[in-house]
Amino acid sequence: MKYLIAEDEIDLQQSIVTYLQRDGNLCEVASNFEEASEKVALYDYDVIILDINLVSGSGLDILKSLKKEHKDVGVIIISANNSLTDKLEGLDLGADDYITKPFHLAELNARINAVLRRGKYGGNELIEFNEIKIDTRSRTAYINDRAMALTKKEYDLLVFFVANKGRVLSKEIIAEHLWGDDSDLLDNFDFIYVHINNLRKKLTAAGAKYIKTAYGSGYKFIED
Amino acid sequence: MEKKTTLLRKTSKAFLLTGLLLTILSSIALYFYTKKLLQDQVEESLYSTEARVVDALKNDKVVYSLPPVTEIRKVNNIGKETLKDTIIYDPSQDEMEGFRELATYEKIDGQIYQITVRNLVVESGDILIAIVLSYIIIFVLAFVFLFFFNTNRNVKLWNPFFKNLEQMKKFSISSNEELQLVDSDVLEFSELREEIHLLTTKVRNDYQNLKQFTEDVSHEMQTPLAIIQAKIDNIINEHSINDKQFEQVSSIQKDIQRLKQLNQRITLLTKIDNNQFIKIEEVNLTKLLKEKIENFKEMEIDYISLHSKTDLIVSMDFYLADILINNLISNAIKHSGPEKMISITVGNNTLVISNYGQQALIHPEKLFLRFYREANSMKSTGLGLAIVKKICDLYKFDLSYSFEDQQHSFSIIF
Numbered sequence: 001m002k003y004l005i006a007e008d009e010i011d012l013q014q015s016i017v018t019y020l021q022r023d024g025n026l027c028e029v030a031s032n033f034e035e036a037s038e039k040v041a042l043y044d045y046d047v048i049i050l051d052i053n054l055v056s057g058s059g060l061d062i063l064k065s066l067k068k069e070h071k072d073v074g075v076i077i078i079s080a081n082n083s084l085t086d087k088l089e090g091l092d093l094g095a096d097d098y099i100t101k102p103f104h105l106a107e108l109n110a111r112i113n114a115v116l117r118r119g120k121y122g123g124n125e126l127i128e129f130n131e132i133k134i135d136t137r138s139r140t141a142y143i144n145d146r147a148m149a150l151t152k153k154e155y156d157l158l159v160f161f162v163a164n165k166g167r168v169l170s171k172e173i174i175a176e177h178l179w180g181d182d183s184d185l186l187d188n189f190d191f192i193y194v195h196i197n198n199l200r201k202k203l204t205a206a207g208a209k210y211i212k213t214a215y216g217s218g219y220k221f222i223e224d
Numbered sequence: 225m226e227k228k229t230t231l232l233r234k235t236s237k238a239f240l241l242t243g244l245l246l247t248i249l250s251s252i253a254l255y256f257y258t259k260k261l262l263q264d265q266v267e268e269s270l271y272s273t274e275a276r277v278v279d280a281l282k283n284d285k286v287v288y289s290l291p292p293v294t295e296i297r298k299v300n301n302i303g304k305e306t307l308k309d310t311i312i313y314d315p316s317q318d319e320m321e322g323f324r325e326l327a328t329y330e331k332i333d334g335q336i337y338q339i340t341v342r343n344l345v346v347e348s349g350d351i352l353i354a355i356v357l358s359y360i361i362i363f364v365l366a367f368v369f370l371f372f373f374n375t376n377r378n379v380k381l382w383n384p385f386f387k388n389l390e391q392m393k394k395f396s397i398s399s400n401e402e403l404q405l406v407d408s409d410v411l412e413f414s415e416l417r418e419e420i421h422l423l424t425t426k427v428r429n430d431y432q433n434l435k436q437f438t439e440d441v442s443h444e445m446q447t448p449l450a451i452i453q454a455k456i457d458n459i460i461n462e463h464s465i466n467d468k469q470f471e472q473v474s475s476i477q478k479d480i481q482r483l484k485q486l487n488q489r490i491t492l493l494t495k496i497d498n499n500q501f502i503k504i505e506e507v508n509l510t511k512l513l514k515e516k517i518e519n520f521k522e523m524e525i526d527y528i529s530l531h532s533k534t535d536l537i538v539s540m541d542f543y544l545a546d547i548l549i550n551n552l553i554s555n556a557i558k559h560s561g562p563e564k565m566i567s568i569t570v571g572n573n574t575l576v577i578s579n580y581g582q583q584a585l586i587h588p589e590k591l592f593l594r595f596y597r598e599a600n601s602m603k604s605t606g607l608g609l610a611i612v613k614k615i616c617d618l619y620k621f622d623l624s625y626s627f628e629d630q631q632h633s634f635s636i637i638f
Contacts, residue, residue, distance in 0.1 A: 009447055015454035018462065080446035101450035102484055104477075105457040153522050168460045170470070172477040179523060181485060182554070191524035215470030218460065 001046045001116065002026045006036035006062070007078065008055040016049065019105040020112070022166065033057030040066060047074040047112050050095070052086065063093040074115035078103070104173045106164045113163040129162050130223065132208060143206040153178055154199045161211065161221035168214045169221075231382060236375055243367045247360060255356050262348040263324075267307065270326040273341045281332050281339075291315075292323060295340040302329040302336055309345065322346060384408035388417055395424055397431045398497050439494045442487040449487075453480050482605065489607040492547070493594075496614050501541040509536040510570055512549055517568075525557055532570035538638050540619050548615045551608040552577045552634055558604060559632065573638045584627035591625055 003020060007013040008031055017027040028043070030036035033056040040048065040062055048066075052059040063075060075095040079086060087098045096115040099108060117125055117136055127134040133142040134155075141148045141158055150158065160177050161169070171192050178195070196219060200211045214220040229237070277294060280287045289295045292312050306327045314321040323342040330337050384406045391403045403424055405417045456473050459465065465473070495501065510532045517528045538545065556566045556579035563580035590596045592613035595606040612634075616623040622637040 009451060011451045012447070012454055015451070015458050018458050019454070022461070078450075080443055080450070101446040102453040102480060103450065105454050151522075168470075170460065170474040170477060172474055172481065173457070176481060179519075181488070182519070182523065182550070191522075194524065195522075215460070215465070216467040217474065218470060 002028070002044070003112070004028050004030060004036070004039055004043075004045045004048045006030040006039075006048065006054060006059065007051040008032055008053075009051075016105065016108065019109065019167075033059075033062070036062055037065065040071070041069075044071070045073055047076065047115055049076050049078060049108070049112075052077055052079040052081070052090065060090065060093060063090065063095055067094045074112075074118075076108070076111055076115060078108075104176060106160070106167060106169055106173050107177055109167075110160050110163040110177065127159065127162055129165065129210075130208070131206075132158075132162070132203075134159060134162065143203070143208055146206070148202055148206070150199070150202065151195075153195050154202070157195055157199050158203075161219075165210075165221045167220065168218045170218045174219070232375065232378055235378055236371070239371055239374060243371070247363055247367070250363065251356055251360055254359055255352065258352050258355050262352055266324050266343050266345065266348055267326070270307075270324060270341050270343055274326055274328055274339055277339050277341065278330050278332070281330070281337060292342050294342075295338075297338045297340075299329070299336050299338045302331065303327070303338065305329070310342070312342075314344075322349075381410070384410070384413045384417070388413075388420060392420060392424075397427060398499075400428075435494055435497065438490055442490045445483065445487055449480055449483055453477070456480075486605045486607065489605055489611060492611060493607065493614055496544070496611075496618055501544050501618070503541050504539050505542055506537050507540055507542050507545040509538055509545065509549065509575065511535065512545060513568060513570070516549055516553055520553065520557070527560075527564040528553065528556075528566045528568065530568045530570070532568075534570070534572060536570045536573070536575065536638070538619075540615075544615050544618070548612055551612045555608055555612075555634075556632075574635060575638070576633055576635045578631040578633040580630055581627065581632040582630065585625075585632070588625055588627070592623075 001023075003025055005013050005016050005020075005027060007016065007029070010031060013029050013031065017029060020027050028039060028045070030039050033054040036050070036054060036059075037057075048062075050059040050062060054062075059077060059079075063077075066073060066075065076097045076099060077087075077090045077095045078099050078101060079090075080101045090098050096118065097111045099111060113127075114136075117127070125135065125137045127136060131144045133145070134140070135142070136159070139152075139155055141150055141155060156178055157174070160174070174196070175192055178192075196211065203210060210221050210223065212220045212222055273294070277287055277296065281296070287294075287296055289297075292314055306325075308325055309322060310325045311320050311322050313319075322345045324345050325340060325342045327338060327340045330339055385408075387406045391405055395403060403421070405421055407417055408414050456477055460470060460473055510530075513530055513532070517530060520526075520528060553566070553568075556577050559581065560566055560579040561581065566577070566579045569576045569578075585591060585598050587596075587598070591598075592609050594610045597604065597606050613623060615621075616636060619638075622635075624635050626633050626635070
């Protein structure tokens with residue numbers, strides 16, 4: 001996949017590039033409004049990760065020009081502003097998703113994958129990983145073509161794992177993905193073990209031993 | 225506290241009291257002065273009558289006694305001259321009457337006479353009463369007129385002051401509405417108006433600046449936080465670290481999450497202050513509570529019991545309703561301690577959330593203050609309940625806290 005990361009904070013931009021490149025994606029960057037406008041006009045991307053507050057202009061203007069030119073591209077807005085109106089304006093202008101700083105790269109990656117599934121470019125509502133198939137429309141996971149009985153959280157967890165395959169996911173990242181802001185309610189994340197262990201058992205029972213422990217307290221979804 | 229009276233009442237009261245005192249004192253003075261004058265008059269007339277009687281006696285004219293007005297008696301010894309009030313029988317009136325009496329002794333041609341002259345004092349008493357009474361009536365009338373005139377004048381004079389005072393009562397630091405201050409031709413009032421204007425403008429500006437600053441700070445913090453977060457995400461993937469390092473890095477993620485929440489909550493408080501939640505809809509709180517409880521069950525929090533007979537419908541912003549419920553339940557979860565039991569009771573227009581607690585709070589009055597934490601052991605932003613309070617204030621819901629039977633209870637009356 002080909003991504004454009006329009007973000008004026010170079011450190012953040014490079015971190016995103018590093019994370020996304022691991023799956024063999026092609027990442028281009030734009031560090032200011034002009035550069036972003038130019039690249040958007042010249043090239044085609046699968047997904048654009050767009051900071052609203054670019055140093056020399058607003059990301060929303062880039063969205064407007066994309067809409068004008070009827071470019072079919074997934075757009076994820078990143079913003080430091082957790083404002084509902086900003087969010088709605090962005091989504092109204094044709095953005096596919098909106099993520100507020102600070103965010104986990106795994107979360108961004110999961111959202112990119114979701115956007116790709118919905119989009120026309122390589123759009124596929126089916127996620128496949130070896131013998132696992134996930135139908136995101138009916139929210140059902142199949143293993144060797146047999147439907148798995150998963151709870152809502154286990155399903156979400158599986159999709160998140162597959163989207164971030166090969167990466168280490170700490171309990172904090174997982175908790176925040178599954179429960180958002182509520183995840184700070186407990187001092188320990190023991191309850192996550194329950195969900196992960198249940199999912200792991202169900203997968204292992206079908207012979208899919210992909211969920212591995214990493215660094216003692218983290219997890220990694222990976223092929224042997 | 226000392227009882228407060230209004231300015232007009234106070235001035236009126238002072239005026240009335242002074243008037244009353246003046247009336248009493250001047251009436252008394254007038255009474256005695258007039259009485260003295262009348263008495264002198266009577267005595268003068270008694271002496272002159274007596275002199276005429278003596279003259280008549282000396283000139284050998286026959287003088288008849290004319291009781292009770294004049295009485296002449298021959299006596300053997302010269303007595304002392306007396307002047308006194310007396311009550312004797314007056315045959316012409318056929319009743320007892322008060323008289324002023326002058327008794328003198330005069331030796332005329334070797335014979336001693338006792339000459340007694342009397343004058344009726346009823347008359348002078350009547351005059352005295354008439355004078356004092358008319359005085360009082362005139363004085364009171366003049367005073368009443370002055371009182372109403374003065375009160376009226378006061379009302380008009382102080383009018384700009386009262387109007388501006390009313391305006392100041394309506395002053396809200398967070399609103400941008402200009403105070404409608406009235407100017408006056410009285411220099412002091414005009415100055416007061418200027419000062420109020422300056423002060424309120426300054427207070428508002430300071431408040432706005434502070435609010436903007438808080439908002440900016442929390443906003444500006446998001447990007448560096450995002451960079452730290454992203455770098456950590458890469459560290460755990462790109463570098464070979466050991467378990468211990470992973471543990472520490474994960475713990476940093478938790479702290480970032482806390483900072484993120486802190487920022488979000490500060491922004492939320494500012495937004496409520498700025499009145500940015502204007503969408504009002506009918507929110508079914510009972511339904512919302514059930515959803516929340518279901519969500520919490522997935523987090524192994526399955527000790528929340530809900531007692532609700534009817535659906536509680538409240539008009540408010542849905543997003544704020546969600547935060548209100550969430551913050552209250554979160555607070556109960558965080559402080560429920562080892563006795564994991566939270567009970568939520570929904571009434572017709574009330575909501576009570578209770579959780580177990582060993583002892584009452586030390587400073588319940590500080591409970592809804594920003595960054596107030598009773599115990600530091602809990603990792604919290606210290607803003608959850610402040611937000612709850614703010615939301616309740618926004619919609620004028622009545623929020624209260626109580627501690628009874630080892631239960632911390634938060635009640636809202638909608």
